[in-house]
Amino acid sequence: MSKQDVTPTGLHPHDERINAQSPSLPVRTVNQVRHDEQLLQQTFPNQQLVAWAGACAARWLQENGELVANAIIWVLAGPGHNGADAYVCARHLHNRGYTVRLFSLNPNSTATQLARAAWLQDGGQIETEFPPLASTLANERPSWILDGLFGIGLNRAPQGQAAQWISEVHVYQRVSQTRVLALDIPSGLDANNGNPHGENCLRADATLTFLSLKPGLLTGAAADYRGELWLASWPHSPDESDQINHPSEATQQARLNSLACFQALLPQRQANSHKGIAGTACLIGGADGMEGALLLAAQAALLSGAGKVYLQTLATQADTANLLMRMAQPELLGLPTGWSATLEHTLQHAQAIAIGPGLGQTTAAQQHLLALLQYRPGLARQIAHPNAPNTAPSASTDWQQRGLPPLILDADALNLLANHPAIRQALQQYSGSRILTPHPLEAARLLGCDVATVQADRLSAARLLARQYAAWIVLKGSGSVICGPDERVWINVTGNASLATAGTGDILTGTLSSLLAQGMSVLPAIQAAVWLHGYAAELAWADFAHSAAAQRPFTAPATRLGDRPFADSHRTQPSPTPNSAQGLRGLTATELGKFIRIALNQWLH
Structure with a gap:
């Protein structure tokens, strides 16, 4: 191995697969990554960063690519720094005995000059045209194609020869089972929002991203293009880690929503426990024809550990609906329809309230939501978790002074909030934690825009919702986005397309209400519910x-x-x-x- 193949002293390639059990890693936008690169280049020249990235890619293929002796690997090199990484990787693989063919979009680009010269010096050749598919299938079938065409800086659709090559790569994937590894990000995918730039976006089987995760690899359409996601972290000292991952810049940082965020805070039970200690959740919804949504949420609350789950249906025949739901799940506790002393008593003893599953948007639903937001009992209540020390509050302390329980608004409660200023105003007066769980269409209604605008920048949409409604936000979808009132963001990595079916959102609402009722604080409860839902x-x-x-x-x-x-x-x-x-x-x-x-x-x- 020649000297150019050696990464900087002590900077050995290391990577990890991103999955349900990954730590809560930083997620960095393109501008933030550029900032990190500038900090690194104060210590390490750019060619050393390129050498490190190329070595990481070569090692990944050797350790995870199931390469046989004399495996055929095609490398696609673009004109920028991703192309330079691709040259270095090709050279590593070539020097280790694999058959490597390198195809370059621009064999004379300045950014790839040093890496290209080293590749040629070691006997590599540069091709500028793909061979015909028929002759390739007859004579050679590449095991892997390495995508080094474009990186995180691309802000337009691949065109011309690049678009043609991407289309042909997809043919090889279908016809010859060739697999594709993308360097940093699949060519054509937006690194900030996870949306493809046009139709010609490469679909990788795996992506090895460098330095840090990017939002566009975690949310939006990312999962359909990135394949397995791997991170090659820069090896550095703790002091440098703090500097790289937390630079002094105005832009807020996102993180991965992971098991580590909440596992130690999951509700535990002593042997000497009873249902009162396990918390009480109150769920409201289930109008005519949509009783099932409320039932699903209530069942999820029970299945995730709530001690008592009350439900109130807005169905016209409430007694019949309650009976049918309790027949389906006998452990549930039904409440009479409308506003009543029984409902008030339940609200005073609940540790979590959720409204929206199957609620409907009738005048009755509107009035009920408004009454809930405006309700303040005259007597004191202990809203702390029942397992907390039993200190009786003064009878003169009202509910608002003690604080209201967390309130989850989902489904039609969000639609009513978007359409009625009085409800929005009442929500602002609610002193407990407010949690909104919109899918993209509901988020668009809340923001007064279209779905495309929400999906074009999911992180910004979640932050805007949190700011406008002074609430915790769960923007659902592939790579659900959690945002707090302080606009900190977490991106969830668990889940798959199984969740694209009726009722799964109700399951999330019920799970979240249960964890809150069992005494979890708002942020870890949201993180846990979203993560568990996908997991x-x-x-x-x-x-x-x-x-x-x-x-x-x-x-x-x-x-x-x-x-x-x-x-x-x-x-x-x-x-x-x-x-x-x-x-x-x-x-x-x-x-x-x-x-x-x-x-x-x-x-x-």
Whole structure:
């Protein structure tokens, strides 16, 4: 190996796969990454950064690419720094005995000059045209194609020869099962928002990103283009780590929503416990024809550990609806319709309130939401978790002084909030924590824009919602975005397309209300609910894959915990399976709630 192949002293390639169990890593925008690179270049010349990135890519392919002796690898080099990384990687692989063909968009670009010269010096050749597909299939089939065409700075659709090459790469993927590794980001994918620049965006089987995660690899359409996501972290001292990951700049930093954010704060129980200690949640919704949404949320609250779950339906035949829901789930506690002393008593003893699943947008629903937001009981209440020290408040202390319980607004409660200024004004007067859980269409209504605007910058949309409504925000979707009133952001990495079915949002609402009722603080409760919600979908897919491998029928999890043989192995080593991002087709919301119970108990103990 020649000297140019050696990374700077002590800077050995290291990478880690990003999955459900990753730590809460920083997520950096393009401008922030550029800032980090400038800081690094004060100590390390740019060619050393290029040498390190290329070495990381070569090592990744050797360790994870299942390369056989004399494997054929094609490398696509663009005109910028990504192209230079690709040259270095090609040279490493060439010097280790693999058959490497390098295709360059611009064999004379300045940015790749040094890496290109080293590649040629070691006997490499540069090609500028793809060979015909028929001749390639007859004579050679590349095991991997390395995408080094464009990096995080691209802000337009790939055009011309680049677009043609991307289209041909997709043909090789389909016809010859060639796999694709993208350097830093798939060519054509926006690094800030996860949206493709036009139709010709490369779909990678894996992406190895450098220095830090980018929002565009975690949210929006990212999961459909990035494949498995890996991070090559820069090896440096703790002092440098603080400087790199937390620069003194006005732009706020996002982080990965991970198990480490909340696992130590999950609700624990003593042996000497009772249902009152496990907390009370009150859920409101379920208008005519939508009672099922309320039932799903209430079942999820029970499955995730709430001691008592009250539900109030706005159905015209409330008694019948209550009876049917309690027949489906006998543990639920029904409340009479309308405003009543019974409802007030329940609200005074609940540790979490959720309104919206199946609520509807009728005048009655509007009035009920407004009454809830404006309600202040005359007597004191203890809103602390029941397991807290039992100190009786003074009878002269009113509810607002003691603080109101967290209030979750979901589904039609969000639509009513968007359409009625009186409700918005009343929400501003609610002194407890406000949590809004919109999907992109609901978020667009709340912001008075279209869905495309929300999806064009999901992080900014979540921050704007948090600012306008002084609330905690969960902007749902692939790579759900959590944002606090202080506009700090976390991006969730768990989940798959199994969640794209009716009722899964209600499951999230019920799970969140349950964790709040059990005494978790607002931020870790939101982080846990969102993470568990996505992780349960991954468990469902893993269970299906296990069932298929064992040649036994797939069944939804039974009531007995631990009856699923995949659970322990998935906890320690979640195994990637083909098309896992697509999830389990046909997973129902009811089944999802049961997988949440399994997920919660896996990480509780």
